[in-house]
Amino acid sequence: MPPRAPPSFTRKETPLTLTLPNWTWDYxxxxxxxxxxxxxxxxxxxxxxxxxxxxxxFLSKLDLLREIICIGLVLLPDHDRPPSAANLRPSSTAASGGTC
Incomplete structure (x- = not known):
């Protein structure tokens, strides 16, 4: 029996929904x-x-996500490495506030 061709998936055929965690502006x-x-x-x-x-x-969810990603990209040119773990605050000390 000949091998089957892999299925052809399109965006329309695979309605995957990814739920992101709830983040706050403070996070x-x-x-x-x-x-x-x-x-x-x-x-x-x-x-x-x-x-x-x-x-x-005033922004769509997609435009808001783009803006947030662009903020991170502002930091990349000179510092394209992740910070050392020692310099990061643990998630338990992050302030909570408004929602995104």
Whole structure:
């Protein structure tokens, strides 16, 4: 018997839904602040998160996700490595607040 060809999947045929965990704006600020390597980057990142948070009611979910990812990309050119685990705050100390 000849081998079967792999099934051809399209986006329409595979309605996968991925549920992301509920994150807060404070969690995002904590993560981006930890990724920032300089005081200037920390100030910039916190400003970008604040502006994105203010714009969020007017953005689609997809556009909001794009904005959040772009904030992280701002930090990549000079620092394209993850921070050392010693510099990260444990999740239990992250402040909780508003929802995304």
């Amino acid at each position: 995002l600020e904590t993560v981006f602040e930890d990724l920032a390597q300089t005081p200037a980057e920390k100030v910039a990142v916190l400003h970008l998160v604040a502006v994105t948070r203010e714009m969020s009611p």
